[in-house]
Amino acid sequence: MKYYFLLQFKRLTRFIKESGLNPYLGLLLGTLLFVALSYILFLKIGYAGYIYPIIALGIINMLGNIQRNDFLKNCFSLNDYKKVRLTENLIAATPFFLFLIFKHEYIIALSFYVGAASLSFFNKINRFNFALPTPFYKHPFEFIVGFRKTYLLLLLSYILTYIAISVDNFNLGVFALIITFLTCINFYTKPEPLFYVWIYSKKPGEFLRSKIKTATIHSILLSFPIMLFLILFNIDKTHFVLIFGILGVLYVITSLLGKYAYYPSDVNLTQGFVIAFCILFPPLLLIVIPYFYSRSKQNLDSTLI
Amino acid sequence: MITTKSIHKSYGNNKVLKNINLSFNKGEITGIVGENGAGKTTLFKCIAGLENYKGEIKYTNGILKNTTGFLYTNPYFLSKITGLEYLQLLCNARNMKVKNIEDKNIFDLPLNQYADTYSTGMKKKLALTAVLLQDNEVFILDEPFNGVDIQSNIVIKEVLEKLKELDKIIILSSHIFSVLTETCDLLHHLKDGEIIKSVKKGKFEIIENEMKQAGIGIRIDKLDLK
Numbered sequence: 001m002k003y004y005f006l007l008q009f010k011r012l013t014r015f016i017k018e019s020g021l022n023p024y025l026g027l028l029l030g031t032l033l034f035v036a037l038s039y040i041l042f043l044k045i046g047y048a049g050y051i052y053p054i055i056a057l058g059i060i061n062m063l064g065n066i067q068r069n070d071f072l073k074n075c076f077s078l079n080d081y082k083k084v085r086l087t088e089n090l091i092a093a094t095p096f097f098l099f100l101i102f103k104h105e106y107i108i109a110l111s112f113y114v115g116a117a118s119l120s121f122f123n124k125i126n127r128f129n130f131a132l133p134t135p136f137y138k139h140p141f142e143f144i145v146g147f148r149k150t151y152l153l154l155l156l157s158y159i160l161t162y163i164a165i166s167v168d169n170f171n172l173g174v175f176a177l178i179i180t181f182l183t184c185i186n187f188y189t190k191p192e193p194l195f196y197v198w199i200y201s202k203k204p205g206e207f208l209r210s211k212i213k214t215a216t217i218h219s220i221l222l223s224f225p226i227m228l229f230l231i232l233f234n235i236d237k238t239h240f241v242l243i244f245g246i247l248g249v250l251y252v253i254t255s256l257l258g259k260y261a262y263y264p265s266d267v268n269l270t271q272g273f274v275i276a277f278c279i280l281f282p283p284l285l286l287i288v289i290p291y292f293y294s295r296s297k298q299n300l301d302s303t304l305i
Numbered sequence: 306m307i308t309t310k311s312i313h314k315s316y317g318n319n320k321v322l323k324n325i326n327l328s329f330n331k332g333e334i335t336g337i338v339g340e341n342g343a344g345k346t347t348l349f350k351c352i353a354g355l356e357n358y359k360g361e362i363k364y365t366n367g368i369l370k371n372t373t374g375f376l377y378t379n380p381y382f383l384s385k386i387t388g389l390e391y392l393q394l395l396c397n398a399r400n401m402k403v404k405n406i407e408d409k410n411i412f413d414l415p416l417n418q419y420a421d422t423y424s425t426g427m428k429k430k431l432a433l434t435a436v437l438l439q440d441n442e443v444f445i446l447d448e449p450f451n452g453v454d455i456q457s458n459i460v461i462k463e464v465l466e467k468l469k470e471l472d473k474i475i476i477l478s479s480h481i482f483s484v485l486t487e488t489c490d491l492l493h494h495l496k497d498g499e500i501i502k503s504v505k506k507g508k509f510e511i512i513e514n515e516m517k518q519a520g521i522g523i524r525i526d527k528l529d530l531k
Contacts, residue, residue: 131417131419148385198375199398200398200399201368305370305371
């Protein structure tokens with residue numbers, strides 16, 4: 001069991017190294033980013049004390065992936081398997097727990113920790129034959145896969161929009177919009193196997209443009225209900241909603257191009273930081289999008305003729 | 306026609322393919338045999354344009370990659386994608402508008418289930434259906450018969466015959482000699498990255514015997530099984 005955790009730590013440091021960063025610096029930057037994002041969430045959003053642990057539990061729930069757990073069950077005895085799962089969940093929950101303590105949310109922190117520990121006894125149910133219908137059938141695959149993996153998060157953002165309108169909290173509505181776009185950005189963070197690019201009989205530019213078109217239409221489709229209701233109930237803030245909408249789509253496109261700019265390598269920390277900087281300073285998109293586009297085009301040249 | 310001229314491929318110091326000179330003709334089924342790790346899949350990937358290589362691959366009928374259907378030994382499917390969506394994706398990728406994809410489900414696959422939940426044989430059948438729907442001119446089939454049930458094996462053999470009739474170029478690998486004997490017109494023996502023998506239909510047993518003799522050296526005792 002000890003070797004397993006050592007191996008996981010090695011994998012983490014290797015991932016940071018491959019991103020071109022010193023592992024310790026990467027860990028430090030990761031910690032700072034986590035604290036900053038948590039801090040911003042509490043600063044900007046009402047009910048953050050409730051939303052924060054829900055998001056955290058959603059992230060921790062990913063450890064319940066059925067294939068991963070089948071592998072663990074194969075490796076360890078039943079007792080050790082349970083210990084591994086519990087330990088992993090508690091390790092993953094600790095940063096969120098500490099931040100909740102820092103915010104003096106003691107009861108929520110404790111409940112969250114118990115919740116995270118309890119999640120270790122359940123695995124995600126994803127083996128049923130029923131395939132969740134999506135509106136993206138004609139243009140596989142990113143939004144079909146992403147939608148099915150994150151539909152609960154998308155549902156949460158729609159519920160938050162409803163709450164935002166009910167309690168007349170525009171910022172909460174914007175937060176729901178941000179969640180939706182962050183979810184869409186996430187659809188493009190994992191590079192697909194080479195075969196799934198090779199199959200296209202398109203030139204790199206043509207391929208990228210068709211991907212951008214699909215990403216734009218589909219991300220608008222997912223965010224449209226939120227934007228519509230925010231505008232309807234906050235007509236004076238229409239321009240804000242539209243700006244957030246346009247920026248959201250641009251970030252999705254940046255994420256898409258970022259993936260192919262370094263394809264087939266995994267999306268690395270440098271790209272993550274570039275996108276994070278773009279979020280902090282949107283005018284950077286004017287440089288980053290053309291740069292990623294041209295780099296992607298060059299990069300795909302050997303795969304797509 | 307596809308011709309490969311002096312194909313070399315290395316991973317670091319490991320030379321995987323050495324001076325491969327082959328030609329593949331229309332209306333012919335060419336088999337490539339070799340032990341595991343001989344370089345068959347790498348050769349297929351080079352022909353398909355999925356790997357870089359030294360040397361030259363010529364195709365007389367346009368851009369090879371845009372008209373090639375490649376069936377992997379173990380096809381990989383993205384999670385949360387149904388069989389139907391996979392077929393749609395591969396058709397979209399070739400700008401093809403296929404109506405009623407379900408009607409072309411020759412293997413009776415459960416197309417509305419997630420493809421990654423399929424059994425090994427079903428995955429292979431789905432991947433094969435996809436490359437057949439693409440109207441390819443060239444088919445590279447890496448062990449198409451492995452893991453597939455008897456009925457489907459028969460269907461695949463018939464499909465190969467049909468493709469041959471339609472003047473397609475078919476390259477395949479298999480470890481099952483009876484299948485190769487039935488389907489192939491030409492067989493190449495790949496060993497340690499080199500083509501060491503090429504024989505025409507009717508003489509495949511020469512390669513089969515060579516390979517059997519090479520296998521006698523397996524030393525199970527080394528495992529110290531108890």
